[in-house]
Amino acid sequence: MRQSQLFTKARKEAPSDEVAKNAQLLIRAGFIYKEMAGVYSFLPLGLRVLNKVEDIIRREMNEAGGIEMRTAVLQSKDVWEKTNRWDDEVVDNWFKTKLKNGGEVGLSFTNEEAYSNILKQYISSYKDLPIYPYDFKSIFRNESRSKSGIMRGREFYWKALYSFSQDEAEHEVFYEKMKTAYRNIFDAVGIGHVTHLTFASGGTFSKFSHEFQTVTDAGEDSIYIDEKSGIAINKEVYNDEVIADLGLNKESLVEKTAVEVGNVFSLGTKFSAPFDLKYKDKNGEEKLVVMGSYGIGLGRLIGTVVEVLSDDKGIVWPKSIAPFAVHLVELAGADDADIHAEAEKLYGELTRKGIEVLWDDRDLRAGEKFAESDLMGIPLRAVISKKMIEEGKVEIKIRATGEVRIVDRADIPSIVDKIN
RNA sequence: CGGGAUGUGGUGUAACGGUAACAUACGCGAUUCGGGUUCGCGUGACUCCGGGUUCGAAUCCCGGCAUCCCGACCA
Numbered sequence: 001m002r003q004s005q006l007f008t009k010a011r012k013e014a015p016s017d018e019v020a021k022n023a024q025l026l027i028r029a030g031f032i033y034k035e036m037a038g039v040y041s042f043l044p045l046g047l048r049v050l051n052k053v054e055d056i057i058r059r060e061m062n063e064a065g066g067i068e069m070r071t072a073v074l075q076s077k078d079v080w081e082k083t084n085r086w087d088d089e090v091v092d093n094w095f096k097t098k099l100k101n102g103g104e105v106g107l108s109f110t111n112e113e114a115y116s117n118i119l120k121q122y123i124s125s126y127k128d129l130p131i132y133p134y135d136f137k138s139i140f141r142n143e144s145r146s147k148s149g150i151m152r153g154r155e156f157y158w159k160a161l162y163s164f165s166q167d168e169a170e171h172e173v174f175y176e177k178m179k180t181a182y183r184n185i186f187d188a189v190g191i192g193h194v195t196h197l198t199f200a201s202g203g204t205f206s207k208f209s210h211e212f213q214t215v216t217d218a219g220e221d222s223i224y225i226d227e228k229s230g231i232a233i234n235k236e237v238y239n240d241e242v243i244a245d246l247g248l249n250k251e252s253l254v255e256k257t258a259v260e261v262g263n264v265f266s267l268g269t270k271f272s273a274p275f276d277l278k279y280k281d282k283n284g285e286e287k288l289v290v291m292g293s294y295g296i297g298l299g300r301l302i303g304t305v306v307e308v309l310s311d312d313k314g315i316v317w318p319k320s321i322a323p324f325a326v327h328l329v330e331l332a333g334a335d336d337a338d339i340h341a342e343a344e345k346l347y348g349e350l351t352r353k354g355i356e357v358l359w360d361d362r363d364l365r366a367g368e369k370f371a372e373s374d375l376m377g378i379p380l381r382a383v384i385s386k387k388m389i390e391e392g393k394v395e396i397k398i399r400a401t402g403e404v405r406i407v408d409r410a411d412i413p414s415i416v417d418k419i420n
Numbered sequence: 421c422g423g424g425a426u427g428u429g430g431u432g433u434a435a436c437g438g439u440a441a442c443a444u445a446c447g448c449g450a451u452u453c454g455g456g457u458u459c460g461c462g463u464g465a466c467u468c469c470g471g472g473u474u475c476g477a478a479u480c481c482c483g484g485c486a487u488c489c490c491g492a493c494c495a
Binding site: 009010011012013014015016017018019036037085091092093109110111112141143144145147152160203220263265267293295331332333336364365366367368369370371372374383385386387395 | 421426427431432433444445452453454455456457486487488489491492493494495
């Protein structure tokens with residue numbers, strides 16, 4: 001894409017109402033736009049990142065047996081009354097509104113009810129199980145206080161998968177599979193090294209749930225990390241008994257601030273019971289379906305990547321979720337037609353090889369272009385200038401390391417391949 | 421939901437109760453051209469909204485709204 005067509009522009013200064021680093025950088029670089037507290041629109045650059053994160057998650061969900069669908073945002077009152085979660089006394093973060101005919105609807109703040117209600121129509125036999133439907137969806141929560149930029153919003157986009165299994169044993173197998181899938185996802189988006197499998201409170205049906213907690217000051221949770229194994233315990237369940245249970249040593253646990261980027265949760269029959277979600281087993285006996293839930297907030301995940309990987313010059317994207325792989329910067333004045341032509345040629349070559357290139361074809365000074373490029377965080381910068389044309393070379397710079405090299409243009413694709 | 425702070429051009433800031441200023445961005449011209457050049461000219465703000473005090477309010481008072489921070493809450 002030509003940068004001259006991109007309507008967003010980098011800003012030197014962040015809006016005064018943003019304190020969180022993730023929001024400051026993402027707004028300055030033109031990835032997101034703040035609509036109101038806790039609500040952000042995704043601009044062209046931001047959407048490209050969001051789509052890539054979505055693709056990574058989708059790949060892992062499908063690999064684990066997930067099947068994608070999409071539940072409705074508008075939810076009717078009766079469905080939620082079955083689990084007693086319609087009443088504002090019980091759930092206070094609903095966004096609710098009325099239909100013309102007077103009926104009440106709510107904007108979904110989670111998906112357990114929707115899935116249980118739908119699946120009741122389709123599950124009747126043990127032969128129908130297990131199934132693992134999931135969706136990507138905008139979720140609405142009327143938080144009394146949103147904070148930390150895009151880390152905790154009132155409207156956010158998430159992936160939620162629900163597992164429907166015959167029994168605990170079958171559930172366990174998938175639960176473990178999801179942990180692996182989550183591990184893969186966080187590795188893929190570049191925060192695996194600071195993301196810890198964390199034991200957290202499990203609710204009614206299991207002793208623990210598992211969270212994936214990424215260490216960053218921008219987080220709101222406290223966790224105790226066992227540095228040897230990388231396993232952590234959420235402060236909410238941290239006590240001597242739990243430590244012993246998990247075979248950990250109190251002395252080797254370190255307290256850190258972290259953000260929950262994903263969780264896996266055993267629900268047991270908490271939702272299948274109120275919906276009477278049952279199946280007939282081989283003996284013709286009716287049994288309640290055993291459920292689990294598995295969520296990842298994509299905006300929070302992106303914000304976390306920014307918090308963890310950015311430096312004093314701006315964002316540093318891992319290639320897997322960068323809006324573009326290459327930032328092609330031409331240093332040409334208005335009358336340097338040859339430089340522009342040379343850049344266009346390289347743009348074509350790379351694009352034809354399937355490499356995503358943002359081509360800065362604007363007539364600006366070098367310093368400004370470089371500063372904006374650093375701020376945007378595209379993994380590889382390639383510079384075409386008079387000097388480079390004379391040498392028949394291209395200068396490249398790796399955003400993450402700052403490494404600069406002069407290379408042959410033909411070498412660029414293989415260099416792009418090797419970047420993380 | 422409790423507590424605190426703050427609302428001024430698109431953005432970031434200034435202005436004792438007395439003509440709303442500067443930077444940046446934007447437009448035009450010149451200059452410059454590998455790390456946010458330099459200079460000139462210009463456009464752009466009923467100072468969040470509504471009341472009040474005052475000869476006079478961006479400034480003081482009251483109410484509302486919004487934003488941020490701390491706490492509570494957080495399938």
